[in-house]
Amino acid sequence: MVRWIGCPDTNFRRGRPFGLRPEAIVVHIMDGSFASGESVFRDPTTHKSAHYGISRAGEIHQYVNEADTAFHAGIVVNPTWPLLKPNVNPNFYTIGIEHEGRPDDIWPDALIKASATLIGQIAARWDIPLDDSHVIRHHQIRASKSCPGNVVEIGELLDRVPTLFASNLAAPPSPHLVATATAPPAAGIDAPAATTTAGVTNVADLVNPSLKVRVVRTIKSVNLRREKPATTAQLVSIVPPQTEVVVAMFVTGESVAGNAFWYVDLQGHFLWAGATNTPDPTALAA
Numbered sequence: 001m002v003r004w005i006g007c008p009d010t011n012f013r014r015g016r017p018f019g020l021r022p023e024a025i026v027v028h029i030m031d032g033s034f035a036s037g038e039s040v041f042r043d044p045t046t047h048k049s050a051h052y053g054i055s056r057a058g059e060i061h062q063y064v065n066e067a068d069t070a071f072h073a074g075i076v077v078n079p080t081w082p083l084l085k086p087n088v089n090p091n092f093y094t095i096g097i098e099h100e101g102r103p104d105d106i107w108p109d110a111l112i113k114a115s116a117t118l119i120g121q122i123a124a125r126w127d128i129p130l131d132d133s134h135v136i137r138h139h140q141i142r143a144s145k146s147c148p149g150n151v152v153e154i155g156e157l158l159d160r161v162p163t164l165f166a167s168n169l170a171a172p173p174s175p176h177l178v179a180t181a182t183a184p185p186a187a188g189i190d191a192p193a194a195t196t197t198a199g200v201t202n203v204a205d206l207v208n209p210s211l212k213v214r215v216v217r218t219i220k221s222v223n224l225r226r227e228k229p230a231t232t233a234q235l236v237s238i239v240p241p242q243t244e245v246v247v248a249m250f251v252t253g254e255s256v257a258g259n260a261f262w263y264v265d266l267q268g269h270f271l272w273a274g275a276t277n278t279p280d281p282t283a284l285a286a
Contacts, residue, residue, distance in 0.1 A: 002052070002060045002118075008044035013069035013091075018214050019250050019281045020092045022066060022126045024083060024134045025119055026073045026141065027097055027157070029148040034059070034100040047071055050096035052118060058110035060118060066125065072096030078143035081136055088282055090141050095122055103149035116157050120165030130158055130165065216263060218243045222275035229253025229262035229270040236269050245271060250281035 016022075030037030034055040041049045041063045049070040053061045064070040074091045076084070084090065097118060099111060119135055128134050132154045138147035220241050225233035229251050239245065247263040250273065254260065261273035261281050273279050 002062050005038065005042070005061045005063050007041045007049045007063040010044045011041060011047055011049040011071060012064045013071075015067065016069050016092050020088070022095045022122070023093045023128060024095075024136060025097060025122055025128065026090075026094045026136055026138050027115075027148045027152070027154065028072060028099065028138045029103055029105075029152075030098050030100050031102055031147070032100075037098055037100065038063075050098040052096070053098040053100070054111060054114050054118070055100045056108050056111050058114035060114055066095055066122065070096050072098075073138055073141050075142050077141075077145075079141050080143065081133075081140040083133055084141065085282060095126075096138075099148060099152075101149070103146045104151060105149065107152050112152075112157065112160055116160035117162055119157060120161040123161075124165045130161055132158070214248075215244050215246055216271075216273075216276040216278050218245065218271075218275055219277055220275050222272055224265070225270040229272075231256065231272075233270065239271065245276070247271070 028050060030053065034053065038053055038061065040046050041053070049064050050072045051062065051064045051066055051070045053063065055061075069091050071091060073094055073096060074089050076090065085093065097115065099107070099115060101107065101111075120130070122128065123130050123134075135154055135158060137154060139145060218239050218241055222239050223231075224236040224239055225231075226236050227233050230253055232254075245263070245265055247265055249264045251262050251264060251270070252260045253262045253270065256272055257274055259272070259274040259279055261279065263271045263273055263276065263281065265271060273281055
């Protein structure tokens with residue numbers, strides 16, 4: 001059971017920037033007691049937070065909705081994480097889990113079990129692969145910190161993920177939908193209701209005016225495609241140069257001229273990003 005605690009508005013950002021969603025889970029250590037760590041997140045002057053905190057007894061508290069941006073891994077120092085996005089704050093596409101204790105503490109079984117279960121649940125909600133590229137140590141983003149310590153191993157946490165979530169083990173997310181919709185809180189959390197992208201098979205069902213949108217401009221004639229981001233997909237229309245197109249999300253699809261980004265319009269149609277004035281959609285989130 002996860003208990004909703006929340007935190008002040010100054011300590012997190014509502015939502016995530018255009019085109020970004022949780023793609024990885026960052027493991028942290030509180031470097032102190034559960035109460036002291038939590039007090040930092042509940043102090044409006046600290047500008048710090050994590051999505052979750054777990055006590056040595058296995059108690060789980062949630063401070064920030066998974067669809068919102070917690071301030072837990074925004075400082076980048078000599079990173080070694082291979083999936084780090086250049087010029088994009090890691091907070092925008094990660095979920096942070098804090099753990100009670102200090103760097104050299106041995107993690108009790110209750111803490112490991114609770115953490116592994118929560119990791120599995122988050123991975124299932126956001127289609128995050130359960131491997132050491134997507135479940136990472138804070139140290140891999142900020143090398144100046146030893147967080148989450150010198151004892152716990154990511155492999156041990158992954159080994160303890162319940163078999164219920166085993167389908168995410170080392171499996172790539174599919175489809176790679178990247179939207180500004182929100183995901184629901186974990187079962188048992190007393191938190192505000194939210195929408196979800198889980199189970200959506202028709203992209204048009206996901207795209208709706210309630211999503212944050214952006215306008216891109218075509219720089220040459222480009223085909224608008226139906227059903228999938230690929231040049232073999234059914235043609236809807238040809239968009240002339242210098243046309244402004246409202247888009248609600250982007251996806252990765254067939255690579256054209258070395259660019260695999262495609263925009264999705266409000267009708268769920270696909271437009272190759274390389275034919276627009278913003279060929280790299282992640283720049284809109286930087």
